[in-house]
Amino acid sequence: MSVQGLSGGYSLNRPVLHEISFNVKPGEMVGLIGLNGAGKSTTMKHILGLMKSQKGEIRVQGQTREENAEAYHGALAFVPESPLLYEEMTVREHLEFTARSYGVSREEYERRAEQLSSMFRMEDKMDSLSAHLSKGMRQKVMIMCAFVARPSLYIIDEPFLGLDPLGIRSLLDFMLELKATGSSVLLSSHILSTIENYCDRFIVLHQGKIIAQGTLQEVAEQAGKPGLPLEELFYALIQGGNGG
Template sequence: MNQILQVDGITGGYSLTRPVLHNVSFDVGPGEMIGMIGLNGAGKSTTIKHVLGVLQPHKGVIRVKGRTLREDPHQYRSAYTYVPENPLLYDELTVEEHLRFAAMAYGLDDAVYELRMWELAEQFRMRDKLGLLPGHLSKGMRQKVMIMSSFLVRPDLYVIDEPFLGLDPLGIRSLLDMLVERKAEGAGILLSSHILSTIEKYCDRFVVLHDGKVIAGGDLQSLRRQAGKPDAPLDDLFYDMVKGP
């Protein structure tokens, strides 16, 4: 099976002399949701920045749909969409203008945009907020704008960093339902989250990062075998892996 995302032996970070990541490898296949978990400072956001092409690895290779960023920047970037941990919105643009801007960036047809925009606004209960500026929105609503902008398009890969922060329970459920739908359509999803009890139910496999290294990986049963705890929930497995001496 051709993997959508391949991260092979990545060493990198913000300084050549003090890398954050050390030989990180994992992949995301079609129709898979991969949960990337770790403590604060473990390297999750740094890994995501390398996947997005914001940072270039010191060693190793990242491929999206079989291509590196250097080989084909347009094809690489058009194959994914990204939901950041902190909403990044323009103060002068309304909610609807943010959505239209995202649609233009990905070359979305006007008719398709209108259909998907209204569907997303209904799903996230934002129909009456489309004309508002970000200053009039709560943090959760701003996060919904980021999610809606990303889900307007149908890329091969979704990269999602701590998406549940600030969302109300209905917003969380709407997001999870959409992720399940995209998986069923064959998309790959890389999801970073601290809400282990939630992602345990939805992710197919997990990548456990600690001090910039992959210390465990696989599905829940595989992690249980590695920990020698056949019935433990993900929370307990993770705690045992990273608690230290």
């Protein structure tokens, strides 16, 4: 996926994003980090096609949404911050519906569903209505639906909210498996100490602009603070006035 010169927001006269450019390569996990209001969710909404950009271009698998909307959307999956489920559908029905939408074969669906229900310890909840699940379990269902599809790009927004420590570990381990198969992951999270050891690169967004991006070492060099952990680098960048 590539984002080039993207400007956009909710109002034409007051863009939230200011000519941001970055890419996520196959087999790579990139952490999108910033304060609330920095533009992380707005960036994701533009990639998902929920907002129209004012300037710039977004390509997934080499195609823009305008060139081929079906191929564009079929190449990505989204895990939102707040779980959005059909109240009167079971966990199993959510997974089956998602698999059919992405053209996953029955045999492959069953194999993936079994793996995911075991990984997230949801075996005994597969036939429960989503209305009867806790928020953490609902979040697990959203994650399982995204992972049963296996597209080339995952957009994941604050996935750790509501998950217990074992759920967080299972999610991170599975994202590493996805990377190994060549999938790309754009991950937004405030839990910097957790994602520091899992992401290949980081994008620091502040006031709608990218103020640093690269590997942990490259971000440290841009912050002028070599050797510091990601959380301290983030604070140094934000407080250093680099957001201009």
